[in-house]
Amino acid sequence: MSGYRLTTVETVRERGSWAFTAREGDADREVFLVPCADEPGGKTDAGATDGEDQPVRAWINRCTHEDQRLHREEVGAVTRGGSVVCPKHGSAFDTCEGSCDNGEAAGTTLRSIDVEVRDCAVFLTDDDLTYLYEGLPDDDGDDQGSASSSHLTF
Numbered sequence: 001m002s003g004y005r006l007t008t009v010e011t012v013r014e015r016g017s018w019a020f021t022a023r024e025g026d027a028d029r030e031v032f033l034v035p036c037a038d039e040p041g042g043k044t045d046a047g048a049t050d051g052e053d054q055p056v057r058a059w060i061n062r063c064t065h066e067d068q069r070l071h072r073e074e075v076g077a078v079t080r081g082g083s084v085v086c087p088k089h090g091s092a093f094d095t096c097e098g099s100c101d102n103g104e105a106a107g108t109t110l111r112s113i114d115v116e117v118r119d120c121a122v123f124l125t126d127d128d129l130t131y132l133y134e135g136l137p138d139d140d141g142d143d144q145g146s147a148s149s150s151h152l153t154f
């Protein structure tokens, strides 16, 4: 058993989602983790077999409709009723299955990344990806968090 230790299940649950950047071939990939299965009122036993009801899932951080992040650095992923909601047009993707049956992205499924939970920690086990760093790459002008204001008075 191997894999890169990403974070803990507790952290993913506390924050609602957790993102990292990985390398696939010569491209960087954004990936985010979201809680599954343990959601309040959730779907813990619908067909779960072989202990495969992992409490966390990993998805490529890109809507299937357009080039839009689902997890954003400032706010994380917006989740509602067991789904991740795209901030651009509002399509909702099942956090456990990655599937979407509504809105612009209806009929599509997010690309899943293999992770495994051991001792309450989440490991990246996908052979195609190599972990690079926590968080997302800086984009041109996507981050607006540094509006500094000084209070110099004369």
Ligand code: FES
Binding pocket: 063, 064, 065, 066, 067, 068, 086, 087, 088, 089, 090, 091, 103, 104, 105
């Ligand atoms: S970009 Fe996500 S639904 Fe349109």
